[in-house]
Amino acid sequence: MEGVTIKLKKQPKIIGSYAIVGPKEGQGNFGTYFDYVMKNDFFGEDTFEKAERKMMENAIVGVIQKAKLQTSDIDLLISGDLLNQIISSSYAARAFKIPFLGVYGACSTMAESIAVASILVDAGFCKNVVCCTGSHFSTAERQYRFPLELGNQRPPTSQWTVTGAGSSVISLEGEGPKVTEITFGRVIDWGINDVNNMGGAMAPAARDTMLRHFKNTKTKPEDYDLILTGDLGKLGSEILIDLMEDEGIKLGTNYGDCGQMYFKRKQQTLCGASGAGCCATVFNSYIMKKLKEQQYKKILFMPTGALLSTTSTQQGDTIPCTCHAIVIEA
C-alpha cells in the first residue's frame, strides 16, 4: 500500500489569499506580489516571537477581508508553525473566536492545512475555512540552530527561513482556483543529520510523494503547467531532479521550487529560502495571481517539510521529512 490520492468531488475553491513578509523577503523576487511588507522584523513588538504571532493574526484578518467575509462567516481555522507546540498558531487562534485545529508538518504545513480544509469543505461539513502558516527567521534560528547573537557562519548548504505568513480561505461559494486532488506524504528519512542541509534531507520525501502522485493519477510532469516544491532550495531541487531522472522521469522547465526562487542572488541566502512561511507566501501571492489570470491552468503544489527538532538532534537521530501534493486548477 502506497497511499491513496484523494479526488475531491465538489472541488472547493481558494476564494481568498494573503501574504505578509519581512523587509528582506520584500526585496526578493516576489516582492511586488505580497500584500504587506513589514518595515522591520519586530513588527512593532518587543520580541521576534510576538512579531511572528502578530504576522499570523494579520494574515488571518487580511485573508478574511480579501475573501469579502466576516470573522463570523468562518467555521474553522487550520494553522501551524515552526515554534515549539505551534505556539504562534495557538495564540493567533486565541485572538479570534473561531474553532481551531492545530496541524504540524514543518514547512509542508500550508499543504496539510489546505488539504484538510478542502476535505472538510468538500464533504459539506464546513462552509468557509481559513488556513494560515508562518515562520520567522529570527525565532527559527534561535530555536533550531544558534542564537543570532553568536554570529555563526552559515554553511553553503544552508537556507534562509522566511519571515512571513500566508493564508487562504477555502469555500464552495465564491470565485477562485479549485483544489482537485491531494496525495498525503509519508515520512521519509535517508539519513541526513545536518540541520544546515534541509534541501538534501527533504528531496527524497518530495521524490516519494511525486512518484506516488504520478502513479496514482496516471499523470506525468508535462500534464502540469507548473510543478512547485516548497523549500528544497538550490541544492535540494537539483537533487530532486536527479532522483526523478533515476526513475526515468524528466522534470523540465515547468518545475520550480519556492525556496530556490525566493531571494535574489545578491541577497546572499546561499541555497535559498525555507520555512513554513516560504511556500505559504509564494503560493498566496504570485502563484494565486497567475492561477487567477489563467496563466497556470493546472499546477502540482508540493510543500516539503523537515520534521526535525532539537529533541531529535539530542537523540543523535537523523531528519525525518515529508511532502504533501495538492493539485490546483484555475
Next chain:
Amino acid sequence: MEGVTIKLKKQPKIIGSYAIVGPKEGQGNFGTYFDYVMKNDFFGEDTFEKAERKMMENAIVGVIQKAKLQTSDIDLLISGDLLNQIISSSYAARAFKIPFLGVYGACSTMAESIAVASILVDAGFCKNVVCCTGSHFSTAERQYRFPLELGNQRPPTSQWTVTGAGSSVISLEGEGPKVTEITFGRVIDWGINDVNNMGGAMAPAARDTMLRHFKNTKTKPEDYDLILTGDLGKLGSEILIDLMEDEGIKLGTNYGDCGQMYFKRKQQTLCGASGAGCCATVFNSYIMKKLKEQQYKKILFMPTGALLSTTSTQQGDTIPCTCHAIVIEA
C-alpha cells in the same frame, strides 16, 4: 458565529483500539484494562524520548493487529504528541510506510485525530485510518517544567503526565462504536500562567466547547450515559462543574474526567493524571470496552488541551487552552 457541530453522515466506526502504559499507570484504576503494561519507563531504550517513540510504534502495530488488518490496509496515520515538533509521532510514522498527518492539540490531540480521521472516512476519502497519541512523564517533565534530577517539590495543583500511548482504527467496515458528532474547540485563555495548574487553565475551554455543543445539538447532560473530559484532574473538573452550574447546567454522576479517575489516591499524583496519553489510554481501553458491551450507549468525549510551551512562558504570556467534543454511540 460560535462554530458548527459536524454531524457525520455514514457514522464511521472505531473498529480497533489499543493502549500501552508505564508501570505506575498499570497500577492505577484502569490497570486491568490496558493491552500492555511496560516493566519500566525506559521500555528497553536508553532514553525516555526513544521509549516514548517505541510506545507509539507499539500502539500503532497493536491496533492494526487488533482491528485484524495489515499495515498495507491503512490509508493514513494521524498522530501527535507533546514533544517539540511532535517528534515522537514523526519518528513513529517513519517506521511505517503509511501517509502521515501530524496534528497538535496538546492533551486534546486524541480527539483531533479521531475527528479528522472520522471526517476523511465518512466522506469516503480513506478506508482505514489509524489515530495515535501518546505522552511520557519523564520527557514531558524535562521539556515543560524541570529535569527530574532536580527533585523539585510538586505543588498541590499539579498533575502527573501519563506514560502511555493509545490508538484507534477508524473505518466504515467492521464492527465497533460509531463516531456521530464533532464540535471543534476554540482557543480559550482566562489568564492562568501556572504550568502546574493545567486543570484550572483548561476548565474554561471545556466549558466553552460543552456550552456550544449542547446548544448546537439541542442536548443536555442527561442525554449522555457518560460525559468524559480529558485531563482536567481533580481541581479542573470541580471548576468545570462550578462553571457549568453558573450557566444553569448541572453535571451529575454521569460526568467524569480521565485525569481525575486515572490514579489511586495512594499513588500521590495530587490533582491526578494529564498528558496526551491520559484520555488516549483510558478511551482506548476501559471506555471502548464499556461501549462495546453496551454499558454506555452514547457518550460525549471531550479531551482538553493546554497549548502551552516554554516559548510562551518565555514571552511572559498565559496558557491558551482548547477542548474538542466527540459524540460516540454504541
